Amino acid sequence: MAEEFIIEAKKLCKSFGSLQAVKCVDLKVKKGEIFGFLGPNGAGKSTVINMLTTMLTPTSGTARVAGYDIVAEDNRVRENIGIVPQEILLENQLSARENLEFYGKLYHMRKEDMEARIPDLLEMAELTNRANDQVKTFSGGMKRRLEIAKAFMHRPKIIIMDEPTIGLDIQTRMVIWERIRELNKMGITIFITTHYMEEADLLCDRVAIMDQGEIKAIGTPDELKHGISKGSIVEVEFTGPQEKFIKEIGKLCNDAKITENHGHVVKFTCKDPVNAIKRIIENAGPAGVKIDNVSMHEPSLDDVFVHYTGRQIREQSAENLQGKFFAKMRG
Ligand SMILES: Nc1ncnc2c1ncn2[C@@H]1O[C@H](COP(=O)(O)OP(=O)(O)OP(=O)(O)O)[C@@H](O)[C@H]1O
Numbered sequence: 001m002a003e004e005f006i007i008e009a010k011k012l013c014k015s016f017g018s019l020q021a022v023k024c025v026d027l028k029v030k031k032g033e034i035f036g037f038l039g040p041n042g043a044g045k046s047t048v049i050n051m052l053t054t055m056l057t058p059t060s061g062t063a064r065v066a067g068y069d070i071v072a073e074d075n076r077v078r079e080n081i082g083i084v085p086q087e088i089l090l091e092n093q094l095s096a097r098e099n100l101e102f103y104g105k106l107y108h109m110r111k112e113d114m115e116a117r118i119p120d121l122l123e124m125a126e127l128t129n130r131a132n133d134q135v136k137t138f139s140g141g142m143k144r145r146l147e148i149a150k151a152f153m154h155r156p157k158i159i160i161m162d163e164p165t166i167g168l169d170i171q172t173r174m175v176i177w178e179r180i181r182e183l184n185k186m187g188i189t190i191f192i193t194t195h196y197m198e199e200a201d202l203l204c205d206r207v208a209i210m211d212q213g214e215i216k217a218i219g220t221p222d223e224l225k226h227g228i229s230k231g232s233i234v235e236v237e238f239t240g241p242q243e244k245f246i247k248e249i250g251k252l253c254n255d256a257k258i259t260e261n262h263g264h265v266v267k268f269t270c271k272d273p274v275n276a277i278k279r280i281i282e283n284a285g286p287a288g289v290k291i292d293n294v295s296m297h298e299p300s301l302d303d304v305f306v307h308y309t310g311r312q313i314r315e316q317s318a319e320n321l322q323g324k325f326f327a328k329m330r331g
């Protein structure tokens with residue numbers, strides 16, 4: 001393999017009937033990096049992952065994983081990758097240990113090799129004392145941890161994980177990320193989707209943001225943050241919707257660029273946030289506008305996400321939907 005890219009997709013497309021779920025995606029993942037693949041629900045992340053892991057055939061375009069073509073050399077691709085799918089795929093009737101053995105056998109691992117490896121993986125999954133219990137008796141978090149450990153069983157060069165930490169408590173998530181980091185230090189490339197922006201920011205060398213089947217931005221978290229704003233982000237919360245006053249913000253603070261406007265909450269970037277806040281407070285009173293809160297922060301990966309997708313991450317959007325749902329029920 002001549003290239004330093006361990007995953008390389010060229011104009012990768014997937015359609016389901018008339019729906020173009022993935023539209024000509026170009027993607028390069030460097031050997032040895034932790035690469036975060038971010039995007040709102042339905043963006044096409046799992047579809048890309050399912051193609052890279054040979055579970056789906058592309059409609060057009062190509063990709064190479066570990067140097068092998070995902071269609072013509074799908075067996076070789078599978079040998080080189082470990083997969084943590086979005087949906088848990090364990091054998092419920094088998095124990096934790098038997099699940100790992102079952103998977104090792106699929107990869108033709110030698111018995112001694114499996115015996116040496118399984119205790120470490122059970123430890124990683126914090127399931128040593130449940131090793132012989134049937135998986136059907138496990139909690140959701142325990143199943144997830146076993147699913148992750150399973151992906152490492154055959155010592156793959158690349159681990160591709162589709163939201164591995166979803167639904168896990170914060171301590172478990174931190175333990176899992178710590179393990180992922182350790183494995184990465186040993187040279188394993190990690191390709192991961194997550195909806196936890198803070199984790200992506202802390203742990204990923206580079207991230208891509210996908211929306212509506214396309215990659216909107218790609219780079220290190222810092223590059224992306226600086227890419228959306230050279231300055232700080234100011235957030236102002238009003239008592240009620242303040243469309244007229246919000247329109248004036250550009251004039252009050254001359255380099256202000258509004259990034260989010262929810263009517264009663266507005267966010268904008270500017271180079272001199274202290275002066276901008278001062279001007280807004282001075283002008284609010286005379287304009288008859290009541291301000292509830294003003295704050296400023298450096299751009300975060302959350303801001304980058306909203307900038308490119310126009311949407312908050314899943315948790316928030318789910319909350320909004322739930323709010324709307326209950327509002328409708330109340331009539
Ligand atoms: N097998 C399928 N048949 C038809 N449509 C599909 C299929 N798989 C995915 N889709 C559609 O493709 C689009 C992208 O879905 P995908 O699962 O890749 O999104 P995602 O980015 O992984 O979202 P999430 O964050 O919710 O997991 C969606 O509109 C989805 O309904």
Ligand SMILES: [Mg+2]
Pocket residue numbers: 045046047086162
């Ligand atoms: Mg998905």
